[in-house]
Amino acid sequence: MRMGEGNAPAAVVLRRVLKSFGTGAPAVDTINLDIAPGELVTLLGPSGCGKTTTLRMIAGLEEPTAGSITIGDEDVTHLPAEKRDVTMVFQSYALFPHMNVFENVAYGLKVARRPRPEIAARVAEALDLVGLGAYADRSVDALSGGQQQRVALARALVMKPRVILFDEPLSNLDAKLRLRVRAEIRALQRRLGLTAVYVTHDQEEALAISDRVVVMKSGRIEQIGTPRDLYTRPATRFVADFIGSANILPGTWDGAQVFLDGIGFAHAQEDLAPGPVSVVLRPESLRPGPSGLPATVAAISFLGASTQVDLETAAGPVTALLPDAAAAGLETGQQTRLDIAGGGMHLLAGGEDAPQAAPT
Amino acid sequence: MHVQKTEAVMAEARITASPWSRLTAAPAWAGLSLLVWAVLPYTREGRRFLPLDYAYHAVAMGPGAHWLLAVAALAVLLLYLAGPALGLAPRRRGDLAFVTAGLGALIPAAGLLYAGVPFGWGAMLGILGMVVAAGAALSDGGRVRGDAFVGASILLMLLFVTLFITVPLVMVMRSAVWIDGTFTLVQFARTFASPLFLFVDNPYTEVAEGARVGMLGGIGAVLGLASGVRVSRRRTGLRRAGAVLLWLLGGAIAGWALGIMIWGRGALPSTLLVALIVAPSATMLGFVLALLGQRTQSRAVRGVLGVASVLPFITPPFVIGFSMIFLFGRRGLVTFDILGIPPAMNPIYGIVGVSFAQILGLAPVAYLIIRGSLNSLNPALEEAATTLGSSRWRVFRDITWPLVRPGIAASLLLASIESISDFGTPLVLGGDRNFLATEVFLALTGRYSQPEAAVYGVVLLSLVGLIFIGSRIMLGVKGFTTVTGKPASGAFLRLPKGLEAGLTALALVWFGLIAALYLAIFYGSFVRIWGINNTLTVQHYIDFWQQGWPTVWTTVKLSFYSAVPAMMIGGLIAYLVTRHRFYGRGYLEFGSLLSFATPGTVMGLAYILAFNDGALLMTGTSAIIVLALVFRNMPVAIRASISGLSQIDRSLEEASATLKAGSGITMVKVLAPLLIYPLLAGLIFAFVSAMTAVSQVIFLVGAGNNLATVLLLSWVEQGRLGRAAAMASVLILGLLALILLLLVVSRRVDARNRKKGKPA
Ligand SMILES: Nc1ncnc2c1ncn2[C@@H]1O[C@H](COP(=O)(O)OP(=O)(O)OP(=O)(O)O)[C@@H](O)[C@H]1O
Numbered sequence A: 001m002r003m004g005e006g007n008a009p010a011a012v013v014l015r016r017v018l019k020s021f022g023t024g025a026p027a028v029d030t031i032n033l034d035i036a037p038g039e040l041v042t043l044l045g046p047s048g049c050g051k052t053t054t055l056r057m058i059a060g061l062e063e064p065t066a067g068s069i070t071i072g073d074e075d076v077t078h079l080p081a082e083k084r085d086v087t088m089v090f091q092s093y094a095l096f097p098h099m100n101v102f103e104n105v106a107y108g109l110k111v112a113r114r115p116r117p118e119i120a121a122r123v124a125e126a127l128d129l130v131g132l133g134a135y136a137d138r139s140v141d142a143l144s145g146g147q148q149q150r151v152a153l154a155r156a157l158v159m160k161p162r163v164i165l166f167d168e169p170l171s172n173l174d175a176k177l178r179l180r181v182r183a184e185i186r187a188l189q190r191r192l193g194l195t196a197v198y199v200t201h202d203q204e205e206a207l208a209i210s211d212r213v214v215v216m217k218s219g220r221i222e223q224i225g226t227p228r229d230l231y232t233r234p235a236t237r238f239v240a241d242f243i244g245s246a247n248i249l250p251g252t253w254d255g256a257q258v259f260l261d262g263i264g265f266a267h268a269q270e271d272l273a274p275g276p277v278s279v280v281l282r283p284e285s286l287r288p289g290p291s292g293l294p295a296t297v298a299a300i301s302f303l304g305a306s307t308q309v310d311l312e313t314a315a316g317p318v319t320a321l322l323p324d325a326a327a328a329g330l331e332t333g334q335q336t337r338l339d340i341a342g343g344g345m346h347l348l349a350g351g352e353d354a355p356q357a358a359p360t
Numbered sequence B: 001m002h003v004q005k006t007e008a009v010m011a012e013a014r015i016t017a018s019p020w021s022r023l024t025a026a027p028a029w030a031g032l033s034l035l036v037w038a039v040l041p042y043t044r045e046g047r048r049f050l051p052l053d054y055a056y057h058a059v060a061m062g063p064g065a066h067w068l069l070a071v072a073a074l075a076v077l078l079l080y081l082a083g084p085a086l087g088l089a090p091r092r093r094g095d096l097a098f099v100t101a102g103l104g105a106l107i108p109a110a111g112l113l114y115a116g117v118p119f120g121w122g123a124m125l126g127i128l129g130m131v132v133a134a135g136a137a138l139s140d141g142g143r144v145r146g147d148a149f150v151g152a153s154i155l156l157m158l159l160f161v162t163l164f165i166t167v168p169l170v171m172v173m174r175s176a177v178w179i180d181g182t183f184t185l186v187q188f189a190r191t192f193a194s195p196l197f198l199f200v201d202n203p204y205t206e207v208a209e210g211a212r213v214g215m216l217g218g219i220g221a222v223l224g225l226a227s228g229v230r231v232s233r234r235r236t237g238l239r240r241a242g243a244v245l246l247w248l249l250g251g252a253i254a255g256w257a258l259g260i261m262i263w264g265r266g267a268l269p270s271t272l273l274v275a276l277i278v279a280p281s282a283t284m285l286g287f288v289l290a291l292l293g294q295r296t297q298s299r300a301v302r303g304v305l306g307v308a309s310v311l312p313f314i315t316p317p318f319v320i321g322f323s324m325i326f327l328f329g330r331r332g333l334v335t336f337d338i339l340g341i342p343p344a345m346n347p348i349y350g351i352v353g354v355s356f357a358q359i360l361g362l363a364p365v366a367y368l369i370i371r372g373s374l375n376s377l378n379p380a381l382e383e384a385a386t387t388l389g390s391s392r393w394r395v396f397r398d399i400t401w402p403l404v405r406p407g408i409a410a411s412l413l414l415a416s417i418e419s420i421s422d423f424g425t426p427l428v429l430g431g432d433r434n435f436l437a438t439e440v441f442l443a444l445t446g447r448y449s450q451p452e453a454a455v456y457g458v459v460l461l462s463l464v465g466l467i468f469i470g471s472r473i474m475l476g477v478k479g480f481t482t483v484t485g486k487p488a489s490g491a492f493l494r495l496p497k498g499l500e501a502g503l504t505a506l507a508l509v510w511f512g513l514i515a516a517l518y519l520a521i522f523y524g525s526f527v528r529i530w531g532i533n534n535t536l537t538v539q540h541y542i543d544f545w546q547q548g549w550p551t552v553w554t555t556v557k558l559s560f561y562s563a564v565p566a567m568m569i570g571g572l573i574a575y576l577v578t579r580h581r582f583y584g585r586g587y588l589e590f591g592s593l594l595s596f597a598t599p600g601t602v603m604g605l606a607y608i609l610a611f612n613d614g615a616l617l618m619t620g621t622s623a624i625i626v627l628a629l630v631f632r633n634m635p636v637a638i639r640a641s642i643s644g645l646s647q648i649d650r651s652l653e654e655a656s657a658t659l660k661a662g663s664g665i666t667m668v669k670v671l672a673p674l675l676i677y678p679l680l681a682g683l684i685f686a687f688v689s690a691m692t693a694v695s696q697v698i699f700l701v702g703a704g705n706n707l708a709t710v711l712l713l714s715w716v717e718q719g720r721l722g723r724a725a726a727m728a729s730v731l732i733l734g735l736l737a738l739i740l741l742l743l744v745v746s747r748r749v750d751a752r753n754r755k756k757g758k759p760a
């Protein structure tokens, strides 16, 4: 067992994990995932892609149909939730409505029959950690959404789990609060050195807080990588499209230059055979200028910090995100050329109509 | 954070984990079984549970299957305590322990059953302990998804349902065909030929009843054939022939049944006829009341409906019939004093009276069911239809009616089953008519024929089964599944003015009747002899106090003893079937349905047959009464708990699990506090039903443990109406107070449920 290891953060390893709920396609289809101790990994993907199911299998709330799950060096595949050193923050918070804040946070420790003074000390500490020290006696009904969320967090943290799981913990908060709480969660996770698995369908949130992001689609893993990797070097069209926004245009690649509508742009990318490619252009890397891809301005929308300009090109419609200064001279209907800032381009094998590489 | 310190504490806790930590649920329960086996007498003598007579200790019994219990318990203990030394993977060990403990429970139990020796404390607790150990091992082996508590609960509930529902019912069927050690249908033949059961050709009348019945059967067959040919047009070949044949047969049986109901006499036609009158009438009345209750603006009408819908639950089932004697009997206020009908011509005894009493008693039940399905209607549907230009009548016909039809069907089903099962009303008002439910009783206690009673029981069970299947088909064909929608807000269309006035008048007449009947009881308890000597007196209350109160008090105690386990077992079964997947889940649900739908007299007979001798000997004790009431009323608790559980978000239990609480702890610390009001409601309902039960316990009561309703019934039968009225008044008022308490509580539930149950 894990005797003597204390509560050091643990690695989580999923091997060929499959979960199917009776008939139909499996909810999670044979995924492999290695999470290092102390790492925050985000599961990201569209609704119904199997994020929650994956998380629940790590928690022990669902049993995998096939495959194995290891936490630390213990095979927990068939262990129920209460026998794993894992806690979870639920999307609905799942605070016990008949207990106050203190009792909610103390629940796990009471179940573990810790001595009273220890419970009191650890609960106080956990509540301080989430900034709710003064709220111990409040009924959980009498808290705001953000406060309830923190109670849920404190309740999970107080157990000093080896792995902590978050299922869309911020989805019930308003936009401003979401930014703040996610920064707090990240800071706490770093400070306590917790292994964390975090589920979200908000790509910005995923990029902001993760060490690594796992992009899922229809129960399979599409790509795993650091936020920067995913953004600058998406492996598939789906990832390119899902992470940030992307213009994807057909082009040709000759090993040194990529041609869009016959106009060459210098580009360096290894391991890519010359031929037709899909060109991923990030909107913020496009600039109007004297040279580049000929384009006609179709629409201009002022967004505040930047201006979004929709353009028509021979290769297809393109969206550019420009600093206000750069957009100043543009008018609808105007002819211009689009230049691509260095590093703002990424090539995917296969042209427009090439079949998507099946993710493995 | 003082991480180091607490880590040290936890590490210490892990290191000190001694061999005791291997004593998990399975070996612990096996150990308890062993202890019980060693300390308590294994069997007993006769009906006395309590004395611990060591002449019946397992060791004193010599060699036999009972040793296996001890051996198996020891083996399970060893499997776990020897621990790693055996080199077994935990899951393998769990499986092995399950088989061992299972055999250690089964074989000794079989041994007792075979030998027919009544179990003692040692055998009972020992075998139960082994079942719990086997359940815990089932979870150790990973065979159920859940911890030892879940595994053990599943096995225990399966055992209880089998032992106290399935086995007794099987005994009824066995007893009908297994007479003097051989299989024979002779009792069926004899009963079916008996005029008590069915009597068609009356030689003293001029009409040839048999011929008429046959003719109706023929007409039915022709009609069935015609419909069958039309309905089965889409099928071909053999399947079509089969369908047509089925229709033909159905038509013939329906025609024949109608015929015997019209011209026949005997228990079968009487019962069918009453059910055929009562179910539609009560349902219609209930529907009308529900429609009115949902849409009337009049507070008075709503209040009346609220009160009246409670009454049948607190009234022993035959009391309406009994108070009808006061009003409409031979010396009844209405029939004799007002209308002047001579006693000999009184029409109330027989089909008319029984049907009338049952309609009054069942209309509120129908009201509640249909009101439920009406309430789940979305008013927006009706509003949408009106904006599309439908008149109110069109809306009703096209929208409302199709959507409440499942509620109507459910009400028809329940009303016909209740009518067929009713025992008290026919006994009080049946007159010279026989009924199936009373024949079970009369066959057993009057004619001393167990097989005959069993045949009547089988007939009743088959009828109930047929009704169930029939309603399935009816509902299945229509396929409406929208009854359980969420109640939506919005205003329902008002009823057309004339209709509302008509319905209100009907409701008031109905309520006036009910009020008169209840008042008659209260008044009847204060007059010396109703209709003959109308001087006021409290003598009946004095008599009741002296001769009835001790029985009432016993009943209160036994009802309470039965209500608590009924609620606990019901709550547990509700939890298991809603929150877990396991083999036997459907069986648990079916078992509780069986115990709910089986006519009370049949269940009573079943208990007599199953527990009157042999290993399970328990009749003549209060234990068997309590058990009968527990399993009779458990379905009510199941339903209350299921509806409570459905309001609790599962994430609460999951959160508890991720905080390392096992399911037992989760149940006690999370579910129970949140379910406290539904559970309380279940408890009170179980108690009230136990207090008003008659048919399922009438066979089981003895001299020392008579029950209030049984005594009340016997007083009515003996014509001690005043004393009976006094007792009925006390019972009704007492239970009414209890139900009012429940209503207050349920108000709070409604208010709280909006907040609780949903995770904060
Ligand atoms: N208990 C269940 N029974 C049957 N199917 C289920 C169950 N739970 C999930 N599924 C199915 O499995 C698939 C994956 O569900 P999952 O909840 O993991 O998605 P998700 O990625 O978390 O989506 P969302 O972002 O909407 O929360 C879905 O198609 C869902 O319908």
Ligand SMILES: [Mg+2]
Residues within 6 Å of the ligand: A051, A052, A053
């Ligand atoms: Mg999800």
